[in-house]
Amino acid sequence: MPKGVAAVFGTIVHSALNYMFERNPLYPTLDEVIDFYTTHWKEKSESIVWSSPDRKEQEEKMYFEEGLSVLKNFYKKNQPWMFNVVELEGRFSLELPDEKSGTTHTLAGIIDRLDKDPETGRYEIIDYKTGKRMPSEAELAENLQLGVYHLALTARWPSMDPGNFTTSLYFLKHNEKVSVVPSRETLVHTRDFVLKTIREIEKHLQDGNFPPMPSPLCGWCSYQKLCPMWAHEFKEEETRTASDAEVAEAIRGFFDIKKSDDKNKKRLAEIRATLLQYMQQENLARVFGEGGYITKNVQERISIDVERAEPFLKSAGVWEQVLEPSEKKLQTLLSSLPEPIQEEILKFETKKMITVLKPTKKKGGADDEEEDSLLV
Template sequence: MRLSYSALDTFKQCPQKYKFQYVEKISAPKSKEAIFGTLIHSALKYFHEPELIISPTEEDLLSFWSANWAPENFPDTREEAALFAQGVQILKNYYAKNAGQKFNILALETSFEAPIQASNDTHIITGKIDRIDKTDNEMFEVIDYKTSKSMPAQKIVDVNLQLSVYHIGVANRWPQLIKENRSIKTSLYFLKHGEKLSSIKTNEHLSRAQENIIGLLEQIKKAHQEEKFPPFPGPLCAWCAYQKICPVWKHKFRTEKIFFNDQDIKTLINEYVFLKNEIDERDKKMSEIKQTFSKFMDQENMERLFSDEGYISRQLIQRFKYDPLLLRQILE
């Protein structure tokens, strides 16, 4: 198989979306977030373009932003104005932090491909890296720009799939990095916050990344063979362009009445939601009563309470909480 990082990530997020996008190749319009991010990336590429004799000024950078901004991509005029202003602020902040610095840039928006051997199959992993620098201490640094609102914890960055894939891509382009046992720096630059989160990758990390990706490739191969691509509902569904055809969401977009055994499905859903809310209210009240019992038992040093209708006992239950990311690393 020949798969991009985006395809790998999409499968991890939701196999059903992967099927729509990469198997059935159903085209979908770019989201406003994607359009915004693409233009920001273009502006930063322009800012760092090594072929320019004179580095762009802040005015040049903002002029590039204005010249390439297309209001028609954003139907909501208020949202369009807010995003334009947001882009201006991001670029101003970036310029203030980076102008005048001498970066040793090896590549900008450079594509890569790397072979991955899994069982008897050779897969090709592809992708595009925003920027590759060589730092003052002779270390290669991979930089990926992010326009997202949130910024993850460092431990999430350390196991980030995208940075792992980019590490493989860089190591394939410059094999001497592996031979010389040289670490590389992988960074996510969160532009809205002006913060760069980095993780140092060694040959050991490279081997682990390859193993994890091989595991993911095996899952994808199995999904293709069995033709099973289940949907994974989650927070990202809100931004998915395939909602109207997704088995989890498509009913929401059906306008005509749907009957089953002469019953209107939406009416049944309303009834179910009403009953569920009643149950939730009852459970909430039960929880409050239990708390009262517990406080009374603590006060009176009792473990069982009696009434004419029966009795209530208190039982200690021990629960364990796991870090899902670390647990996944161990299991993989």
């Protein structure tokens, strides 16, 4: 299956890190790790499908050098002899019975690395990431991939305390590791979520309906030509019909109109600024032209900081009437409150003056006029 450069880059870096922690009988030096990476890059780079062939040389050089930097920084911070690695690229097969359907499902995968602290006996599940984004610890606690790994190992060693594991993502480009200690509740949540997802997949299989779910990962997918979200882009020229030509023209027309609308919005903003400046300079409230006249109105818009007003609304026993805090509801409710409460709440009031230009078209006679939408 053809792969993009990012996928190949991730595979080679993972392989080099795996090699780094292998002891045969000594751990490899940094130079040996770099040699391993360089050799495998030369072998694998030939199979890369480049999105922009004209930039192949530049892009390949950038990825290769980034891999060198990642490995050097990682080795400097993580000398392999400092860790007690139990397993590298360990495969697992997890049997997951579903009590609702009576079916047992099998989840299989590979864990990048499993360490064990010889002093505490605690295990650490480590997954390497070559992406740029680092999630928060709160996100990490709900990470499905690490959750499944944790579930698999607790099933492999049922007598072991599920709390005796740490799960970690190591972000190679940042040379930083983010870790959490999953709870028993997290374990149950992961199991329930996986089973719920499997049931949804089974229902889609039964209905023959798999709605596409586009994401930033679509660019790395090898099945775009089969996907309803992307298939049209890859449609072969010889299979196109008159309907395809009609749709192509409709799409072109859509974007032409959209472009024209955007251009008009920009021009209206420029016209508004010109009119306001002139009317302020000349002290005018209305200006006249061939097509009609434009009137300037200054409106006062009031808003109240609902969160700061909350204690006073609660003391007045009306907070529940506001329900989900809403400025509009609060404005309506304000006049019914005791005066001292009103005074406290009005301290959080802010006023904003909005200038509105209202165009009016002339049809025929001097008094035959038609108002247009507001230009704010």
